Amino acid sequence: MSRVLRLTAGALAAAFLMGCAPVGIDDALKETNSSASQFTGGKLELSRTKAQREARAALADDLLSEPLSEDGAVRLALANSPSVQALIAQSGAAISSANQTGRLPNPVFTFERMRLNSELELDRLLSFGLVDLILFPQRLSISRSQAAQAKIQLTGAVVDQVTQVKQAWVRAVAAQQSLQYAEQVNQSAEASAELARRMQLIGNFSKLQRARQQVFYADATTQLASARHAVTASREALVRGLGLDDSQAARLQLPERLPDLPKSPRDAREVASTASQQRLDVQLARAQLDVAGKSQGIDLLSTFVDVDAGVRRDTVFDSGTRSTRRGFEFDIRLPLFDWGSAQRDAMNAQTLAAANRYDATVRGATSQLREDYSAYRTAYDIARHYRDEIVPLRQSMAEENVLRYNGMLIGVFELLAEARDQIASVTHAIDAQQQFWLADSALAASVIGKPMTTGESMAGAASQTPFGAAH
Template sequence: MRHRTIAPLLLLASSALAGCASFSADRGMGVVSDVTERAIGKDVAFVRSADEAATVDAAVKRLLAHNLTADHAVQVALLNNKGLQAAYSELALAETDLVAESLPPNPVFSISRITGNGASEVERQVVGDILALATLPARSEIARDRFRQAQLRAALATLRLAAEVRRAHVAAVAAGEMVVLLTDAKATAESTAQLAKKLGETGAMNKLDQAREQVFYAEITADLASARQNAASARERLARLMGLWDGDLGFRIPNTLPALPRRPRQQPSIEVDAVSHRVDLQIARMDLVALAKTLDLTEATRFVTLLDVAGIDKRTHDPESPPFRERGFDVQFQIPIFDGGEVRVRQAAETYRQAMNRLTEKAVNVRSEARDAYRVYRSAYDIASHYQREVLPLRQIITEEMQLRFSSMQVDVFALLTEARQRLASLRAAIDAKRDFWLAQSDLQTAINGGAATSSPSTPSAIASSAQSAAGGDH
């Protein structure tokens, strides 16, 4: 009687386990939304239907109807960038892997009929992988860890796009501000060049001074052309990151960068904040946990790499003998004579140690990156603030005094033009300093929350994936 119930019990166990696996309602986007809201205070959307696409498109249109601040540009990108939507699709695919790993193997049913010499034999089998069933809980737990990592990777892709958009917005606004400055400078240089030409015609200015004014005008003209090209490219990059095209390319951005904050951020625990919040570091930690679980699974199955149970139902039909029926089961497994699993266990252990060292290295690097980002941020703030509070006001005083003295004929036109060139250089440097500050602030946020460049293949994520494949390849 016991032999007769092996196949039904196998089917019953498989059905019971299969009922535990299901897809989530949000495709795992809840974690992505929480991380993004906590890190940068923005909304995300995984567009999967025409209604959702219409809602997102309406939100983007509302944002584009106004002057795009950096925050608005980031929000447009998070809603509209198709590359980010593809990353969310990767998350949905990762959930399918989770469900697949959580399902028991399907039993295999086979039937065969053999006839000859007036006799026939019918054999039916139901075959199930007992090893796969025995290790299903451990494999399911590892798959859940992998899915949580996929959620964090999607969140990391979101933060990375936000950081790129913020930097692109700063670059585009600064480039536009530089174009305005050089446009005014070109008009002034053109006037002085024409004045120098007239003075030369009257003999009041020699050829050397005329050439100096002419070359200044020529250089400003070339600088303006280059600045316009840079502004066009910066705007195009911003549009690309926001996923805009066709009629949406007429979006507006501010003419000048925002004013500096009154005081810089004070973050005495910058290293602690970075270690606590960096998403890529959380992924590396999860890699280590997943590797530990993979190692336990390898040790548990090192001696048995294939174990199948077959429920057999065999009937023989022979005209010359009474029919009879055979029932039973067949167990097949490999005997570990040559390979006892030591190689796989050693591979998993060394891979774990490698990932642990990589994680430690990454933690050290994260702390260093946070310290350096904060130092750059404070330095950029001090430099930009110095231009705004010291250099530019002094330049304004000099300009006003030079104009007064020129009006009273205390200085000639050459001194006035020399001062104008020096003031232009200070204004250009001030724009660059303010741009560098806002870029440094974006980099500081990235150093704390994550979103830097894509990790190299030697990171713990790649190590963990290859280790799991190597450790589970015989299962």
């Protein structure tokens, strides 16, 4: 009996020592700052103390004191956004739950006191799950795999959050920049409509000619209203992404224009070499497969049998005498009605599904990267084409028409129409530049293994009506 107690105590001590170094949220933050440094700048942290919160508030005030750059927007979101802090805290909860998986269930102490006439009996039983003790190394391994999975999910969530902030910043700046040109188009259309009205009054314009100018003015007014709303909507989306309160939102300043295009696009081979088996989506699928496989191994035995082992010590008092009984007992659940076949089938199906998800993720990773690089390169080529070809040609045409107007070869309406066409080209150039920066942030996320969809935004841009299409 003493040998059994010593072995049990030794096993419990070894189990305690094996599980005494769990993974914490600080380890997850350190890994995220290391593996996704291009997104976090090593600044991701969970604010627990008043001093940390005050430091975050001071950084937010400093960033809001000047026009906010894209990098500044990322820093502000990481420091100021409650959503970022919430996902970190949620990740901490997931890691703690994973650590709990690696803990042995507490033993059960049972105490009984029974009296029969002059006899008093005190029964004491200390029991624990024998199967749990046998499978503890596997439980600990599952716990570590689940913690690793939670860390990968945290990194992916942060990458997703930062990418959304970058894209919200691009849209807000582009909308603000486009509004300026929408106002110029509206002013030109208003001047044309007023001039056409006066010329009709003196008999130099027909009713149809005036109506054409008036329709264009009406369309330009509608475009201006839509552009103003786009500024508000994109700005508020950025405010939400940055986690600003009302006073901070009032202080938010944005640059007047988007950054210039880079001198050359990223090389396809460089992008392909950067993305490897270390992609987050592949790592996460692999971690899920590991957990499913290990869980199947640990649950297989419990589907057949469950055993509780206990150490008993009973003391009996009778007529002034005292006697003690010692022993041990086993409680075994008999598989009479349920042999666990359904549970085993479910585990097999889950493991098979995890294996196929991993295979699908590995196969789709490079395909997704090629698609995102194609969107990036196409957006770059289009934006550069507008910058180097279309906008300069429109500028040259406008200058030539000014000379023709000064030579009285064309009238004022033709000159105003050419000015509107030039503004429309600049507006489309801004939109093309916006699509490039959206695709650039999406490609950066895809390289690390957190793909984002850029097709919808590009399709939305292609469907916009040119300002000069109505004349």
